[in-house]
Amino acid sequence: MARTRNTTPFSLIDQAGWPRTRRAPARRGVVAAGMYSAALVVPGFHGATGHAATAAPSRAARIGEAEVATVRSMTERIADILDEHGGGHARPMAAAFLVNTVGPYLTAQAPDTVRKSMLAAASDLVYLTGWMAMYERRHRLGQRYYVKALKLAGAAEDHVTYCRTLRGMSLQASNLRHARKALELADSAAEASPRAGPRLRAFLAGQQAHAESMTGSPRRARARLGEAETALSKADGRRDAVGGYDASAYQFHVAHVLYEGRDLEGSIAAMREALRLQPTQEQQGRVHFNGVLAQRQFELGHIDAACESWGRFLDDYLQISTSRGDEHFETMRRWTRQHGTVRAVRELTARAKEVADLKS
Structure with a gap:
């Protein structure tokens, strides 16, 4: 079957996340990507149960348990890439797989048991992709993924993914x-x-x-x-x-x-x-944990200890692509400017410059 980006029920997929382009996004697009609705109405589990979350089945293809296993396996691999290399690498992969592979699977013919299993597998991957979008500070996009995951989980009667998504x-x-x-x-x-x-x-x-x-x-x-x-x-x-x-x-x-x-x-x-x-x-998680720890140590006035934690943060940050890490990096540089005479801060600032040059 030919794989295209436009014939899929996943209209909410972050098309800008894959493939990457060199063109700078319009300001309006950036603002829209960051919008978050605290007033969003969440679909209840029983309200979503049994309702089709996909387009009508296509006669062009048929899927079985092997295709479900493929989606489960890819979700695990993408989760591993997220842990080890960051959401900047993992999310575009997830978005591409959802558009090119999972979308067509959801419109293919299948026995009812297989269709439910595919809906559940898809909801897991959509949840993970929403989590990555949230982690990358694409909050409106993450929220849209989450709502899609809720609907898929409801259609699959999958309580675990529904609750995990909430x-x-x-x-x-x-x-x-x-x-x-x-x-x-x-x-x-x-x-x-x-x-x-x-x-x-x-x-x-x-x-x-x-x-x-x-x-x-x-x-x-x-x-x-x-x-x-x-x-x-x-x-x-x-x-x-x-x-x-x-x-x-x-x-x-x-x-x-x-x-x-x-x-x-x-x-x-x-x-x-x-x-x-x-x-x-879990290198991406360690980047976040060390960034949070350093900020709280700095807030308490333990400058040397904060610099040590930020040093460990830089060790991992250099190796991964993560918007949350970028946020911690900017916080570190902003907070340490007021203590430029402290030796530990001077050393950290020099190291941070080296890291920024390597990542640019």
Whole structure:
């Protein structure tokens, strides 16, 4: 079958993300890509269940379990590339695969069981692509991917991806400081997961804790952290390629809750623990964790310690492509300008210039 970019139900795919062009985007396009709607109405799981999320089946092709396995395998590989090389490399690959391969699969003929499996596999990849768009600060685009993932998961009757996507939307809202929306989405994710296993329950409770702390409810936030810790202790040691949750992610939530409660020292200690527990292959996550740790150390007045953390941040930042990393890099340069006489800052500034030259 010929693969084209225009005959696909994935009209919401980020066409600008693949292939890359040298032409600078119009200012209007940049603004539109960054818009985020806190008033977005989220489709309920039961409202989405059973409704077709794709175009009418095509008679030109037929798919089976092998094609479903292909989508699952590619999703895992893209998640690995994200961890190791950053969203700047992984998201265009995901967008291209969605447009050229997954879109036609969704319109192909298939038995009902295969069609549901393909919808579920597609929803997983769309969720991951939305998470990457969010991480790359393309917030409106990320939100559109998330809504598409919800609809696909509903059509597939896939509770896990539906709840995980709501949790991703809560994280996006919290990143943008929409505290009430973050809590609403986190609570909706938890309520929609009656059959969730312990790892997913921990995943959802951790985000509820973060959102509760943002809305000024420290007692409820601590209770949610307790729920997350208990659930995580009952989970197996499996590492999920998409939407996983582990002890490192839990400590990151602890750090958020403590920070919102203005316990900077406690938050820094939790961030250090999160980094200690983080899997070595998660280089993009390590860039973000070290960037957050350094900012909080700097805020506390521990300049030398912040410079050490930013030094570790630069080690990984040099090797990956990530807009979130770019944001941390600019924050580092902006914050350190006011302490140019400190030796550690001077050394960090020189190193940062070398890194900027290499990445330019």
